[in-house]
Amino acid sequence: MESLQPFLMPMPALYVLPFDHRGSFQKMLFPGVAELSDEQHGIIKNYKRVIFEAIKVIGGKRGYADLAVLVDEQYGLDIHQETKQLGLRNMLTIEKSGQDIFDFQYEDWQQHLLDVHPSYAKALVRVVMGDDNSTQNSRLKLLNDFCADNGIGFLIEPLIQPSPGDLEAVDGSKDRFDAELRPKRFAEAVAEMYAVGVKPDVWKIEGTETKEAMDVCSEAAFNGGKQGVQIVILGRGATMPKVEHWLRAGAKSKGVNGFAVGRTVFSDSIEKLHRGEIAQERAIQEIAANYEHCIQVFEKARS
Numbered sequence: 001m002e003s004l005q006p007f008l009m010p011m012p013a014l015y016v017l018p019f020d021h022r023g024s025f026q027k028m029l030f031p032g033v034a035e036l037s038d039e040q041h042g043i044i045k046n047y048k049r050v051i052f053e054a055i056k057v058i059g060g061k062r063g064y065a066d067l068a069v070l071v072d073e074q075y076g077l078d079i080h081q082e083t084k085q086l087g088l089r090n091m092l093t094i095e096k097s098g099q100d101i102f103d104f105q106y107e108d109w110q111q112h113l114l115d116v117h118p119s120y121a122k123a124l125v126r127v128v129m130g131d132d133n134s135t136q137n138s139r140l141k142l143l144n145d146f147c148a149d150n151g152i153g154f155l156i157e158p159l160i161q162p163s164p165g166d167l168e169a170v171d172g173s174k175d176r177f178d179a180e181l182r183p184k185r186f187a188e189a190v191a192e193m194y195a196v197g198v199k200p201d202v203w204k205i206e207g208t209e210t211k212e213a214m215d216v217c218s219e220a221a222f223n224g225g226k227q228g229v230q231i232v233i234l235g236r237g238a239t240m241p242k243v244e245h246w247l248r249a250g251a252k253s254k255g256v257n258g259f260a261v262g263r264t265v266f267s268d269s270i271e272k273l274h275r276g277e278i279a280q281e282r283a284i285q286e287i288a289a290n291y292e293h294c295i296q297v298f299e300k301a302r303s
Helices: 023-029 038-062 073-086 109-116 134-149 164-169 174-195 211-222 240-251 263-274 280-302
Strands: 014-018 067-071 089-093 120-127 153-160 202-206 230-234 256-260
Touching: 014 038, 014 089, 014 230, 014 280, 023 038, 023 263, 038 067, 038 073, 038 263, 038 280, 067 073, 073 089, 073 109, 089 109, 109 134, 120 134, 134 153, 134 174, 153 174, 164 174, 174 202, 174 211, 202 211, 211 230, 211 240, 230 240, 240 256, 240 280, 256 280, 263 280
Parallel strands: 014 067, 014 256, 067 089, 089 120, 120 153, 153 202, 202 230, 230 256
Antiparallel strands: none
């Protein structure tokens, strides 16, 4: 892993609480509802405020230097405004929800970015290696360049999906794809993006079963990437024990400096709150405890 050395520098930890989910958030709370009423829209907005209040609990205990929130503009514009007062890094999701090929949420996405001016713009992309990714990559290059020109960080969340050939190679097992092929496909996807000048400041990537598999991902991210590029591990909405395993494996890999775990942290509490089983303050405390637990797991594994 010698190729990593010129890029590895002491980086502050980055512990992201992502709650930028829109389609999945709506499906979780209002299944079967195609178009939300104003009241339902307000309910989701309030629940996102509950999640934000949880990170404020942890920020009040340890400060905000290594914390960050990832939230959409649709339900969380007021949250973005408040982060600046707290000195908390904010990440703005920029993609249209539920698309197979990355596209912008708004036609005038540049103005939205300038108005919010987040610490980072985030783009979630679905990648199948072997497919033609040129349209997606050209849009990412536009975002890459706009962020660079306007002092906004850039984060990419690539969800690496198997091709038919990949599935055939692992007898149709997505678990085997994750363990045996996904790190290599991630490395190929990174090389393809770097070749067209798409170079984010942060990679938000799927966890791996072993440190060695994460090393493959780390080396790809640092080989030709920006000086000081960061890597955070996402949670995929998995169980807490599974996320703990990924965090421990990732924390041991050079270049990984944090995580972005959302649904594992907040979904259960938000659903209980929605059903009237717990009060709002209890939900805030539960979410804060889960978030703090992820921090503790990562830091213990990293030490």
